[in-house]
Amino acid sequence: MSTVAVESDLDAVRAEAQDWLAQNWHGVDDPAWNRRVAEAGYAAPTWPAEDSGRGYSRAQARAVAAVFDAAGAPGAARELRGFHEYPWLELMGGPIRAYGTPEQKRELLPRLLAGEFGVGCLLYSEPGAGSDLAGLQTRAECDGDEYVVNGQKVWTTGGHLADTALLMARTDWDVPKHAGLSFFIFPMRQPGVEVRPIRQMTGDAEFNEVFLTDARVPAANLIGGPGNGWKVLQIALGAERRGMGEMAMGTAKTSTRPSLYALSDDLVEAARAAGRSDDPVVRQEIMRIHAWRLTNEWNNARALEEFRTNGASSLASLGKLANSRILHGAAALRYRLLGNRALQYDEAADDEAYRIDYDLMFAFINSIGGGSDQIQRNIISERVLGLPKGFEPDKGVPFRDVLKADATRSLG
Ligand SMILES: Cc1cc2nc3c(=O)[nH]c(=O)nc-3n(C[C@H](O)[C@H](O)[C@H](O)COP(=O)(O)OP(=O)(O)OC[C@H]3O[C@@H](n4cnc5c(N)ncnc54)[C@H](O)[C@@H]3O)c2cc1C
Numbered sequence: 001m002s003t004v005a006v007e008s009d010l011d012a013v014r015a016e017a018q019d020w021l022a023q024n025w026h027g028v029d030d031p032a033w034n035r036r037v038a039e040a041g042y043a044a045p046t047w048p049a050e051d052s053g054r055g056y057s058r059a060q061a062r063a064v065a066a067v068f069d070a071a072g073a074p075g076a077a078r079e080l081r082g083f084h085e086y087p088w089l090e091l092m093g094g095p096i097r098a099y100g101t102p103e104q105k106r107e108l109l110p111r112l113l114a115g116e117f118g119v120g121c122l123l124y125s126e127p128g129a130g131s132d133l134a135g136l137q138t139r140a141e142c143d144g145d146e147y148v149v150n151g152q153k154v155w156t157t158g159g160h161l162a163d164t165a166l167l168m169a170r171t172d173w174d175v176p177k178h179a180g181l182s183f184f185i186f187p188m189r190q191p192g193v194e195v196r197p198i199r200q201m202t203g204d205a206e207f208n209e210v211f212l213t214d215a216r217v218p219a220a221n222l223i224g225g226p227g228n229g230w231k232v233l234q235i236a237l238g239a240e241r242r243g244m245g246e247m248a249m250g251t252a253k254t255s256t257r258p259s260l261y262a263l264s265d266d267l268v269e270a271a272r273a274a275g276r277s278d279d280p281v282v283r284q285e286i287m288r289i290h291a292w293r294l295t296n297e298w299n300n301a302r303a304l305e306e307f308r309t310n311g312a313s314s315l316a317s318l319g320k321l322a323n324s325r326i327l328h329g330a331a332a333l334r335y336r337l338l339g340n341r342a343l344q345y346d347e348a349a350d351d352e353a354y355r356i357d358y359d360l361m362f363a364f365i366n367s368i369g370g371g372s373d374q375i376q377r378n379i380i381s382e383r384v385l386g387l388p389k390g391f392e393p394d395k396g397v398p399f400r401d402v403l404k405a406d407a408t409r410s411l412g
Contacts, residue, residue: 010063013056017042017067017076025073031115037075038113042068044079044089051097052109078113083243088112088120090239092166095183095232098311099224107220108185118163122240123153123186123210124233128404130155131375133168134177134230135394137404138212140169140184142219142226147171147184149192149215157369159195159208162188166236167217171226173400180399181229183236185221192216202361238312240370245300245319267333274337282337289329296322314383317376320366324373327363335360 024036037043038052045061047053056064061077068076078086089112096108111117129136138151149169159165165186172180188195192215197205224232267286271277296319303315334356335342344353367373381387394402 010060013060013063014067017064018071021067021071021073025071027072029074034075035110035114035116037073038110042076043113044093045077046079047097047109050102051105052113083239083246087239087243088117090243091122091236092117092120092164092185094235094239094311095166095223096185098235099183099228099232104220104223117185119158119161121156121159121162121165121188122236123156123159123165123167123212125155126152127154131372133233134181135399135402135404136168136170136181138167138169139173140167140171140182140217142171143216145219146216147182147219147222149184149186149212149217151212153210153212154208155198155369156195156208156210157206159188159210160197160205164188168229168233170399171229174398175227176396177394177399177402178230179227181233182226183223183229183232184217185223186215186217190215200361202358235312237371238307238314238316241320241376242300242303242307242313242316244366244370245296245303245316245323267330270334270337274339276337282333285329285333289326289333292322292326292329296326314379317371317379318384320370321373321376321380324363324367327359327366331356331359331363 020040020042024040025033034043041047041049041052041054042064044052045054045056045064046058048055054060058080061080065077065080068074078089083090093109093112096104096112100108123138124133124136126136126138136151138149138153140147140149147169149167151169153159156162156165165188167184167186168181169184170180171182174180192213194211194213196209196211198207198209199205200207267289268277271279271282271286276282299315299322300319303313303319306313306315338353338356341350341353342356344350345357347354371379378390382389
């Protein structure tokens, strides 16, 4: 893979990309093409060479993207696109880049950039460990050059489609809860992984329970070393929260759920359609949501900057929390504007009413998934505002001795 100094002028970068395309792009967008783009460092050119990038500035990466676009060649400079277009670049790529060994970066990042990990899912939450995720009880035990995994996960979005998971599991029971966790890139398609769908209140079945029985993961896929999973996870969670904070922004307009991301203009349209655009209460509410949106965009810009500088961002919690308000507020206002029709939850009978009802229920994705609103407030108070931590009854206690949600000890 060739590398180009950060200072290269844009013309040289363009010329090199054009040259490379002339030799490599034959008009076929397939896995082999994705691999070639990744190997050349063009998939994420602002990443350093050791992370399968080219160490380019953002201006240089934009120049590369323009050259690829002009040639009709896909797949370049994916790190410049919105989180929702390439979430795994940050969900999986972030932890590997921050904590992977040089071998792991060499082995895993090109595969990630080439799309070889397929569909991903997050095996974090458990029946007794959601907000208190560090209390998880799925165990991973070292067995030669593999780990053997046993336990139960829940709320696994997309688990029924997934090829690869980010797995949090406990590798040490004799240290305090945060210290005994490990973070794995886990293959889903293997014996011992049973995925059972759960139906949501919207009627969709997007998430699942996942039962792990003697499932295996190569030790080479343990990121950050044994017992360091908590800090590795913070990178992935920060990325997820930033992505959720961006949901109400323009970048998500191409989503498969466009109604959820209705913009302020759409609220004005809804008020007009309901004959309520002169109603001062409605006008005030639209302005309130509009102001939340603007503030959220600024906060997300700050979070993105922090993210680029530090590889993590506590500010992302502000965006995620703000987005919860926006999604709930916009859906509730549109619901009220629709009046009695909003009671209809039948897509065929009344598509608009269905969508608005759907959004009202689906808005909870943002206030629970990826860490609930209350937890975001805790994070903001501790890590953004610097306020003291709340009471931690199990601080310093070996996890083996901590009272567990389903422990027989608690039953006497
Ligand atoms: C749509 C959706 C998709 C999801 N996808 C995934 C996924 O793909 N993978 C995955 O692993 N998980 C996923 N989750 C799970 C999600 O991360 C958890 O539901 C979330 O972390 C909350 O945990 P819990 O459900 O166990 O609630 P609990 O932890 O039981 O919390 C219940 C309530 O108590 C509050 N609470 C708890 N502790 C505190 C505290 N210390 N201070 C203040 N309030 C507190 C919570 O905020 C919440 O309101 C998803 C959830 C949803 C809704």
